[in-house]
Amino acid sequence: MTFLSDSALERLRLAADTPETAGTRYSITREIGRGGMGTVYEAHDSVLQRPVALKVLTLGEGDPAAADRMLKEARTMAGLEHPGLVPVHDAGTLPDGRVYYAMKLVRGEPLSSWAAGQPMAERLRAFQKVCEAAAFAHSCGVVHRDLKPGNVMIGSFGEVLVLDWGISRRREDPAEPDGVVVGTRTFMAPEQAAGRTDLVTERTDVYSLGAILDFLLGDGQPRAAKAIASVAARAMSAEPADRYPGAGELAADVGRFLDGGVPASYRETLLERAGRFAGRHRTAIWLVAAYLAVRVLLLLFFRP
Amino acid sequence: MNKPLFGLVLGGLLGILDGMTAWFTPEARPQIVGIVIGSMIKGLIAGVLIGWFAKKVNSLSAGIAFGLGIGLLLAFAVAAMPQPSGKHYYFEIMLPGAIVGAIVGYATQKHRGPVPAKAGI
Numbered sequence: 001m002t003f004l005s006d007s008a009l010e011r012l013r014l015a016a017d018t019p020e021t022a023g024t025r026y027s028i029t030r031e032i033g034r035g036g037m038g039t040v041y042e043a044h045d046s047v048l049q050r051p052v053a054l055k056v057l058t059l060g061e062g063d064p065a066a067a068d069r070m071l072k073e074a075r076t077m078a079g080l081e082h083p084g085l086v087p088v089h090d091a092g093t094l095p096d097g098r099v100y101y102a103m104k105l106v107r108g109e110p111l112s113s114w115a116a117g118q119p120m121a122e123r124l125r126a127f128q129k130v131c132e133a134a135a136f137a138h139s140c141g142v143v144h145r146d147l148k149p150g151n152v153m154i155g156s157f158g159e160v161l162v163l164d165w166g167i168s169r170r171r172e173d174p175a176e177p178d179g180v181v182v183g184t185r186t187f188m189a190p191e192q193a194a195g196r197t198d199l200v201t202e203r204t205d206v207y208s209l210g211a212i213l214d215f216l217l218g219d220g221q222p223r224a225a226k227a228i229a230s231v232a233a234r235a236m237s238a239e240p241a242d243r244y245p246g247a248g249e250l251a252a253d254v255g256r257f258l259d260g261g262v263p264a265s266y267r268e269t270l271l272e273r274a275g276r277f278a279g280r281h282r283t284a285i286w287l288v289a290a291y292l293a294v295r296v297l298l299l300l301f302f303r304p
Numbered sequence: 305m306n307k308p309l310f311g312l313v314l315g316g317l318l319g320i321l322d323g324m325t326a327w328f329t330p331e332a333r334p335q336i337v338g339i340v341i342g343s344m345i346k347g348l349i350a351g352v353l354i355g356w357f358a359k360k361v362n363s364l365s366a367g368i369a370f371g372l373g374i375g376l377l378l379a380f381a382v383a384a385m386p387q388p389s390g391k392h393y394y395f396e397i398m399l400p401g402a403i404v405g406a407i408v409g410y411a412t413q414k415h416r417g418p419v420p421a422k423a424g425i
Binding site: 284 | 325328329364368395396399400403404406407410411414
């Protein structure tokens with residue numbers, strides 16, 4: 001008897017796992033990544049002559065519920081048309097019976113690695129765009145439930161896209177039974193981590209956004225960053241009622257900081273306020289100081 | 305308020321304040337009213353010119369430089385006026401005058417001016 005080598009077995013597994021696209025408009029180019037429910041491939045759309053990302057239900061997920069979840073994800077994404085959300089082009093079933101959906105192929109870098117080399121202002125601007133995309137989804141009644149740096153892609157031209165709506169929940173969806181925990185622990189709100197699915201709302205995403213902001217701020221920030229750290233702290237309040245009421249309000253508070261103002265979440269001391277004023281009106285202060293200095297010098301040394 | 309008007313008002317006000325500093329020089333106190341009025345007129349002229357410049361050129365550094373130049377020029381004109389004593393106080397008048405011009409230059413550049421009306425549909 002001849003045993004197959006590990007590499008030969010791996011090649012066989014890959015061949016068996018590769019979706020059957022013969023007779024469809026798509027041809028698989030390469031695998032991009034794997035998730036809990038499906039695998040994402042780069043594919044070529046022969047009709048529109050463009051590359052697309054094809055998410056295909058993982059082989060072995062024979063469960064009809066899994067196929068339903070995949071279709072639900074595709075429908076949810078298709079219903080959310082926003083520059084910060086990946087557009088879905090098509091959905092259906094492949095010849096091998098697996099459910100798939102085609103979406104825009106996003107070229108770029110995940111926020112998790114992109115942030116490392118970026119100045120603070122750039123990171124915060126990208127974060128604002130994440131908030132805006134989440135706020136739009138919330139306005140459509142959709143809660144993402146798995147917002148994290150790895151699920152945000154920064155495109156080559158600075159575009160920010162929120163990905164992976166696989167475990168998102170629409171307002172009209174029936175709540176899962178309590179105790180079901182979905183999402184990523186590090187960025188998960190306490191009520192979500194506790195499996196209190198009945199308490200999962202837009203403010204649950206606000207917590208995750210606060211955790212993303214906290215990640216973007218990093219450690220060892222200078223004193224000036226205390227104000228923006230307070231924004232992350234408020235968004236990550238243990239009590240949902242203490243958080244920002246929505247992602248839009250969170251984005252607005254970050255915007256206030258970026259514009260040189262004080263976020264609503266921060267109580268500024270008198271000294272800090274004076275320092276900020278001096279920083280914003282440095283030239284005017286120098287001019288007035290120069291005038292007063294000249295007047296005093298003239299009075300002391302150039303009297304007629 | 306448009307920029308030339310803003311420059312006029314601010315220039316006039318700063319001119320009054322600048323003229324009033326003459327009170328700290330006892331020898332100049334008897335002429336304080338004339339000094340304040342003259343300084344205000346100088347401020348009004350400088351202010352409207354600097355405001356007009358700010359309307360045409362949107363640059364903080366250019367605005368400050370223009371204000372400095374106009375302030376210096378007008379202060380020179382005032383300092384060069386014939387004095388009963390025959391003595392001219394070029395340094396004492398031109399130096400603060402130039403800085404006041406620069407302040408007006410800065411302020412007119414920072415001033416946003418009137419918000420343009422939006423066309424209704």
